[in-house]
Amino acid sequence: MASLIPIFGDQLSHGLSSLAGQDKKVCVILMAEVDEETEYVPHHKSKMVYILSAMRHHAEDLRSAGWTVDYVKLTDAENSGSFTGEIARAIERHKVSALCVTEAGEWRVKAMLDSWPDRFDIPVEIRPDDRFLCTHAEFESWTKDRKQLRMEFFYRDMRRKSGLMMNGDTPEGGQWNFDAENRKPAKRDLAMPKPLHFAPNAVTQDVIRMVESRFAGNMGETAKFGFAVTHEDALRQQKHFLDHALPSFGDYQDAMLTGEPFLWHSILSPYINSGLLDPLELCRAVEVQYHAGKVPINAAEGFIRQVIGWREYVRGIYWHAGPEYLESNALAAMRPLPEFYWTGKTDMHCLSQAIGQTIEHSYAHHIQRLMITGNFALLAGLNPKEVHKWYLAVYADAYEWVELPNSLGMSQFADGGMLASKPYAASGAYINRMSDYCTHCSYDVKQRTGPEACPFNSLYWEFIARNEGKLCKNPRMAMPYKNWERMADADKVALRAHAQQFLEKLG
Ligand code: FAD
Ligand code: DLZ
Ligand code: SF4
Numbered sequence: 250m251a252s253l254i255p256i257f258g259d260q261l262s263h264g265l266s267s268l269a270g271q272d273k274k275v276c277v278i279l280m281a282e283v284d285e286e287t288e289y290v291p292h293h294k295s296k297m298v299y300i301l302s303a304m305r306h307h308a309e310d311l312r313s314a315g316w317t318v319d320y321v322k323l324t325d326a327e328n329s330g331s332f333t334g335e336i337a338r339a340i341e342r343h344k345v346s347a348l349c350v351t352e353a354g355e356w357r358v359k360a361m362l363d364s365w366p367d368r369f370d371i372p373v374e375i376r377p378d379d380r381f382l383c384t385h386a387e388f389e390s391w392t393k394d395r396k397q398l399r400m401e402f403f404y405r406d407m408r409r410k411s412g413l414m415m416n417g418d419t420p421e422g423g424q425w426n427f428d429a430e431n432r433k434p435a436k437r438d439l440a441m442p443k444p445l446h447f448a449p450n451a452v453t454q455d456v457i458r459m460v461e462s463r464f465a466g467n468m469g470e471t472a473k474f475g476f477a478v479t480h481e482d483a484l485r486q487q488k489h490f491l492d493h494a495l496p497s498f499g500d501y502q503d504a505m506l507t508g509e510p511f512l513w514h515s516i517l518s519p520y521i522n523s524g525l526l527d528p529l530e531l532c533r534a535v536e537v538q539y540h541a542g543k544v545p546i547n548a549a550e551g552f553i554r555q556v557i558g559w560r561e562y563v564r565g566i567y568w569h570a571g572p573e574y575l576e577s578n579a580l581a582a583m584r585p586l587p588e589f590y591w592t593g594k595t596d597m598h599c600l601s602q603a604i605g606q607t608i609e610h611s612y613a614h615h616i617q618r619l620m621i622t623g624n625f626a627l628l629a630g631l632n633p634k635e636v637h638k639w640y641l642a643v644y645a646d647a648y649e650w651v652e653l654p655n656s657l658g659m660s661q662f663a664d665g666g667m668l669a670s671k672p673y674a675a676s677g678a679y680i681n682r683m684s685d686y687c688t689h690c691s692y693d694v695k696q697r698t699g700p701e702a703c704p705f706n707s708l709y710w711e712f713i714a715r716n717e718g719k720l721c722k723n724p725r726m727a728m729p730y731k732n733w734e735r736m737a738d739a740d741k742v743a744l745r746a747h748a749q750q751f752l753e754k755l756g
Contacts, residue, residue, distance in 0.1 A: 262524035282323035284330035294469035388565035404558030430547035435504035442493035446475035483520035499547030505684035510606035518646035579665035598690035623660030628708035633663035671725035677703035711748030
């Protein structure tokens with residue numbers, strides 16, 4: 250049958266379900282750059298360059314593989330600005346008799362796909378996205394009869410299902426999780442790996458010019474753009490990671506160092522999420538390195554846990570929670586996002602490092618997102634929806650299904666504990682333990698009040714006090730509340746006054 254097959258920017262996989270069994274001779278693939286997608290948040294310029302260039306390269310790959318691809322550029326005069334508008338125009342152009350699409354990655358786009366059967370007078374087939382290990386039905390059935398949804402138990406099921414790092418029914422190494430061996434602080438090391446830099450070719454340069462002229466006011470720099478934009482180059486970065494960074498990934502997963510944005514992380518999330526890399530193939534390649542004796546178990550298990558554990562789990566939570574998840578605000582946090590989240594201009598060194606490298610690279614690693622920018626937002630009571638929009642805009646790997654549960658759930662506890670068992674709230678002591686940031690900061694991490702005191706310290710206690718009614722019964726918060734209770738009243742008053750003064754200045 251002559252079908253129109255729309256492919257979105259996060260569906261750049263050769264094995265996409267909508268392509269299976271289709272007749273290349275009669276079907277037409279539609280790929281479209283549309284305002285609707287470039288404008289739903291003010292995306293970082295590098296994120297846009299990455300996605301649009303990867304789309305253009307993927308279209309060429311598909312053509313080389315024998316497909317007919319109709320590609321609509323953002324600058325095309327007739328571009329309607331929306332997926333639905335582009336499909337209507339393409340149906341006219343190609344006289345197709347059916348529409349076949351892989352399901353959307355997020356609620357906003359799902360609502361649009363669900364409107365297509367009424368909108369168009371040809372049959373619409375929506376196929377499941379089989380690039381994930383866990384189906385929607387499996388996740389729903391996993392949630393049934395559980396009082397709490399916890400990643401660790403879900404992860405064990407994914408290990409069993411995939412057979413990754415398993416010996417029959419038992420986990421490799423005799424335990425499921427080597428998390429306790431993932432928390433070493435790092436020292437500067439001249440042999441530290443750096444991700445590969447892919448110099449922009451003519452196609453990417455064209456996209457850079459377009460993005461620089463159309464989105465001049467958006468965050469970011471494109472001068473140093475170096476992401477891979479093809480399957481081959483993404484695989485090169487995958488191999489580079491396996492050979493050079495994976496061996497120490499486990500040890501230093503939670504570490505942070507001034508001027509070192511990447512450490513031993515993979516920098517593969519943009520490629521996995523847009524479809525250039527296959528997450529299961531990547532995990533199998535990690536397992537091969539382990540069995541070859543090239544990487545320790547805390548690295549292999551730690552990495553695989555992130556991909557088949559956390560990544561699959563947050564997707565499950567996203568679809569389980571429904572579109573109203575976005576409105577959650579369990580801690581009633583209302584403060585607007587401070588301007589420095591967009592500029593990096595703050596005298597708190599940890600924040601200026603995490604935000605500065607975000608502006609430069611459209612990348613920050615997990616602990617920077619969770620324990621620096623996320624932790625500050627949580628302690629300061631920033632509005633979780635604004636925080637969510639920021640994360641969705643600024644990272645090259647950000648799509649709502651993966652970003653929202655991480656920011657709103659894990660980092661802001663706005664879902665009241667659906668995803669995480671306790672808020673990830675920490676004072677300066679944690680940041681000092683896991684990084685060298687405090688040694689470069691004008692604030693003193695050891696002081697709790699006074700002009701030089703690290704703001705995270707009083708903000709932490711202000712957070713504890715402010716949310717006592719909501720959090721004191723959480724068994725995992727017993728220790729901080731015991732410490733708060735034991736504190737002298739005068740200290741409590743001084744800490745809260747110091748924090749409130751800081752917050753007033755924040756605006
Ligand atoms: P590595 O540290 O090398 O980890 C390997 C892979 O594991 C990643 O590529 C990713 O695919 C997966 N992974 C690790 N942690 C998570 C997680 N918590 N959720 C999902 N996948 C995970 N990840 C995104 O892909 N997109 C987002 O928009 C996103 N937003 C986040 C927002 C916040 C507030 C937080 C705390 C985390 C967010 N994450 C997001 C998760 C994580 O920070 C990134 O996946 C990771 O930093 C990507 O860098 P990397 O590829 O070098 O990861
Ligand atoms: C993020 C993004 C951007 C910036 N632009 C486009 C685009 O012009 N066309 C497109 O197909 N996809 C784009 N994307 C990725 C989409 O937002 C993502 O694929 C949808 O959310 C579908 O889930
Ligand atoms: Fe951040 Fe406080 Fe350390 Fe400064 S002293 S880097 S503000 S944690």
